[in-house]
Amino acid sequence: MRLIVSSCPAKEANPIASALLERRLAASVNIVPGVVTHVRYKGEARVQDEALLLIRTREELVYKVAEALEKLCSFDIPEVACFEVREFNASYANWLRSATEPEAPDQTLDGADEDEREWSRE
Numbered sequence: 447m448r449l450i451v452s453s454c455p456a457k458e459a460n461p462i463a464s465a466l467l468e469r470r471l472a473a474s475v476n477i478v479p480g481v482v483t484h485v486r487y488k489g490e491a492r493v494q495d496e497a498l499l500l501i502r503t504r505e506e507l508v509y510k511v512a513e514a515l516e517k518l519c520s521f522d523i524p525e526v527a528c529f530e531v532r533e534f535n536a537s538y539a540n541w542l543r544s545a546t547e548p549e550a551p552d553q554t555l556d557g558a559d560e561d562e563r564e565w566s567r568e
Contacts, residue, residue, distance in 0.1 A: 447531040447542055448508050450501040453481060454519045459497035462518045466501060471511050473545035476500040487522075504546050505530075 454462055456479060463475035478498035485492050503511055512526040 447534060448503050448505055449529045449531050450503060450511055451527045452499045452515055452525050453483065453496040454499060456495055456497045458519060459499060465518055466511065466514060470546050470548060471507050471514055472501045472503045473542040474502050502542060507546060
């Protein structure tokens with residue numbers, strides 16, 4: 447699993463999250479509102495209100511997510527920081543895989559039986 451951290455103008459967060467889910471590029475997106483960013487850009491220090499995006503996806507989709515963020519976000523240079531998550535529960539891994547496969551039926555997060563409650567390593 448990969449966790450991508452990005453930020454965007456607050457008004458763009460919901461449309462970006464929806465687009466990533468609709469395109470099955472992400473299994474889930476957390477939107478953390480109210481982020482205040484201090485940044486140096488084009489020679490000057492700026493303060494801007496943003497939303498933080500925490501995007502869960504598969505390794506092979508990272509570059510497609512990055513391409514989508516570059517098109518969907520109005521920032522000149524959108525942040526795309528990717529982290530590898532090496533251990534997580536197997537039922538979550540199965541759900542993430544199904545949620546990001548084309549035309550795959552979504553699995554629910556609840557109802558995992560005892561055998562599925564193991565940890566997965568990539």
